[in-house]
Amino acid sequence: MKARLLLPCLLLLTASASGMDNARPMRDLNGYFPFTPVADAAAWQERRAEIEKRVLLANGLWPMPEKTPLKATIHGRVERDDYTIDRVFFESLPGHYVTGSLYLPKKHSGKIPAILCPHGHWPNGRFMDEGAGSAVVKKQIETGAEERESAARSPLQARCVHLARMGCAAFHYDTLGNADSIQFPLHRHGAGQAGFLSPQADLRLQTYLGLHTWNSVRALDFLLSLEGIDPDRIGCTGASGGGTQTMMITGIDPRIKAAFPCVMVSTAMQGGCTCENGHYLRIGQGNVDIAALTAPRPLGITAADDWTKELATKGLPDLKDLYAKLGVPDKVTAHIATQFPHNYNLPSRLAMYEFFNQHFQLGQKSPIQERDFTFSTKADMTVWTAEHPAPTGNAVGEAHEKAVCDWMTAQDEKNITALIQKDDTTALRNIVGEAWKTIVGRPQPTPQEVAYEMVKKEEKADHFIVQGRIQNTRDEETLHAVFLYPKNWQGEATLWLSLKGSDSVLTAAGPTPAAQKLLDQGIAIACPDLYLRGMTEQPKAGDNLKAKANDFREFSGYTFGYNPTLLARRVHDAMTMLTMMQSQEKYPVKQLKIHGLEGAGPIALVTGTVLALDGVTADLEGFRFADLKSSWDVNFVPGAVKYGDVDALLKLTKE
Template identity: 55%
Template sequence: MKSIARVLSELPSLKSIGATVVLLSSLTTFAHAADPPATVPVRELRDLNKSYFPFTPVKSKEEWAVRRAEILRRTQVACGLVPMPTKTPLNAVIHGRVERDDFTVDKVYFESVPGHYVTGNLYLPKKPGEKMPVVLCPHGHWPNGRFMNLNDAGVKKEIATGAERFENAARSPLQARCAQLARMGCAVFHYDMLGYADSLQFADASGNIEHRHGPKAHGFISADAESQLVGYFNLQTWNSIRALDFVLSLPGVDSARVGCTGASGGGTQTMILSGLDERVTAAFPCVMVSTAMQGGCTCENTNHLRIDQGNIDFAALTAPRPIGMTTANDWTKELDTKGFPDLKNLYTMLGVPNNVTALFAAHFPHNYNHVSRTAMYNFYNKHFKLGLEEPVLERDFQLLSEEEMSVWNAKHPKPAGDKIGESHEKALVKWFTEDTAKQAAPLLAPRTEADVAKQREVLGAGWQVLIGGKMPAKGESVHGLGAKEDKGGYLLMRGITTSKLGGVDTTFIYPKQWNNSVVLWVSLKGEASILDGNGDLTPAATKLLAEGFSIACPNLYMKDAKKNPNVYDDGKKKLDSFYGYAGYQYGYNPSLFAERVRDVMASIAMIRDNDKYRTETLYVAGVEGAGPIAAAAVGIAQSKVNQLFVDTEGFRFAKLDDVWDMNFVPGAVKYGDVPALLSLCAPVKTTVVNETKESIAPAVATFGAGKASLELVGKAEGKGTEAVVKALVERR
């Protein structure tokens, strides 16, 4: 069946809806002969275990540049790096050197943020070259992390299967990696992931790190933290960035040869860090680059991260810099046919096909064994131009004891008291929140048009990611006609607006004397806001119709839901993988608020992008719980909207204490809450109900600096829907 947009596009240019009605009447038989569109289905729920995360193919370098920018910005926002947190002094402490035959090992701790310590060991060659290459070594979820020491039975198995050559390397493949790289002339920093080895500040009293999978008031798994995009993954990524700062501050290192390599969770950190920070010149993530399972820990997941992208995309961010990877008999076993060919094609298109490589070794279980490490040594030998004979093979080494590795001792006491556990979590949430507020303050009080542009660059980019979609291009959003009724004084039509953002049931009311203006009526009541239980026009719709407006009313996604229905079904959780952490839901799926904003964006595009329909003026009205939704959509649509009328009802994201609330959006408070959403609507002429100059001061400042029109409707002029309709009629 043709869409109504296409039908209208084939009509001659019309100046009044009356003529349109006459022509549409001749199409009545056609419209009713076809089956009406089905109701918009519940949108597919994605998760880290069962979903498929393919790479989005690109056809040219130019197309890749656009796609790469999208992946990078989403990743930066998801990691809490927009704006970039303040880099405070590291206050690095290096002590307790241990001597080995041809390398040394130092104990290191430094502060990635005030009061939070990154701990690890620094391996250095005894006879370094003029400039030492640098390799960061984050580890995965191996038992005891940096202190890993496999038992005798495990050692025998590793050697028997050909996974390892030496007993010491089998006991600790993590130490083996660092020792060999130091012997190759590299400065190697092996640092703890959160809650492992010397990273004691995130272990509970029993040393159990599983406390990271449950709600904690004001801690990392709480509405407070999610609203600010603070979390384990974000902190661990920040630790990696600061670890890079640390190693590049060491004397004698070569900033032109910087590597990062790790397996499993360490592979996740490797590809994220190298994608975010171009100071990494060659990356080698192991057993993690995959189109399947994306990483199961809270330290590998965060809100917004894997919406429309996944681990193949993160690996691709390193291009055209060299990247190598390995597979195993795990979620990476199909990489040779799913994912790697895309990376190979990308690197070939960029003119550096030899800068991407992979070892396919699905006969081994999840690992970073000698076979995989050998591939990594040869990778760095090649790209760092070390000049060693290949294959570069490990030699046996003397294993370090836990005492020799631990950074804490009597002279350097481990954190205690309020520096560990929940009190430490709360302190970090507070630090990141206050740091963001300090950086956002100038953005929320712009004085010049340049300030407004900067606001959109940061806050606007943040909200773009939080909503998770761009405006559909011309022709991408169309309306499929389902049913049409001639109601005498007006035409009532129903159907589905579809675009790349999804589909939304939409009701249209057309007066027979049209003023060439459309009111996009956005309400959480949906059609019930313009048609009462008897199918008659509501007072609001009656008044707008009398003024000659046509009305488009989308039934926003799951408009009757009170909690996020992607998570809850009759009060029961649909998924068993949340562990109390919102990032397992919002890291893979848009929030319900975002889904609804995207419905409005699709509706705006459908109305404005039909050349033949000739809508001269588009008004957006946000009422009955949908005010912030309408503002968010207009903030993205901008020039496609002539005027916005919004009743906020005093809503603020900061008041929400339930991450499954229908309006909860991770990061909404970080990016300025409702006042920032209103600010981003400038320069669209905007009228706001239920707010004062003081309550939306950022918007008042933004509209003033940009010389745009912002009007406030006080209680004396009515309230809610009545006030919006009155303002629309009088101030259009």
């Protein structure tokens, strides 16, 4: 579409990478992430869609990949008094196994509820065993965190055992690199070059978080494939990293009917592991917003003496207010027990049992109490046996990791590259255009949100030169630009984007030859000094600042999960400039073009894409995102290759 923009009264500005330009803050996982309130239920639906899309994109699941056959294997049943434990493995994608234990009640009638049970960073995961008679076990009992040795040895087992005793199926599945999940390194510590934590993977949004969440989607598929499972009573609960995963799967999959994430819903620390961080995930939102995706479905949460300790006053009131606005105030509850450290201990589990008993109508007498159980060892639970040998060779380690990335890349080619080849711009805009809107992360400011201050004005023989300062008051950002205005102007203007900034159009001797050519044609030029002009790499945040060689903290998601990329910030500048050019009705522009050159070609294309503008020209000088070798290159944008690289942008900004 042709965009009718308006030229501001001789505005545009000069600048440098110093001054207020540098005041844009960098956030990290230890920041403050308050809930964004909404006015009413209708406003929540709009806000909810924004949060969900961001969660999907951050997990690499916008759009969803193909669901391939699970090829589930259930074997080696262990008989207990009133429940059974089956060993399970299935393929979440070809050749990649999800492994776990399926707990089932022995006695039940009709269809039964099912609870997904992801776990967090507990020692040895599903095989957790603090040891009979150990000091850890004794302390848990002495402090009231547990009552019985079996549960103190593994609160993870205790949860699943009692859910089965309450009449539920409980599927306790491994996170990557834990227990029987041996195909991946244990949350790889250090950057790779072909697999996860590499620039190539980041450019395609291939992350541990995303694979975890996809495994959860397929775990839900597995549960619903079982005979006798009630699809109207599917729940999910986990603590710590399992709480994060509970929020992820519940937020994007409506098949989850109730959720109980523990010790992760917080306005403070958002999750420290690579499996809890994804690019763009917590820009403009945090864990309270993500947990709110559960609404209006039942939501239970817990707090302890950790980063959730202020939940009662920060987060919970917002969730209660939201549920009240949605007309279901009784569907959100919290168990606050800040006398205990980070946990999924007995008091927390008892709260969870009551929650599912109420919302899934399990018919259990309240108050619910746990009973002792026979502790299951690794030998009792491992899915890999002589009859079902563990993966080996290229099915494990970096070869397998690369194979998983290759499969994900093939999915992108099927879902996105094919649209480019078909020239299906409508579908491309619905997928790629919407993705870039999320990556850029904000709408264009309104005229009321932009202020201009003239710094200097000079009159020349055939043109004016105006320098000034533009403030985006909504986002508290300032930029500078220069404006060249021909005296014979007839209504045509160009937003000139260059990494050289105003030096690209104006020198001490006057306009550059390229700028003079436009002035001779009666075309006005607006040229901003884009954010952090002259930077040779992107600024880092949080854990990335602490990273050493072969350190998991090299993962760029610790910066770009909380902050826009430098390219996105420069697109913000371009959008602010366009608002200025729209906001002066006295100087209507009959034709506007955006021209990107001297390193700013991609910025012009992205600006045109997110604002659905044509009239965009870009001198790319052979640039492709796929050629970038460093996550800190000034043009690095996680997901840019996934979403069709510059080819898709060119399709969406063509005349």
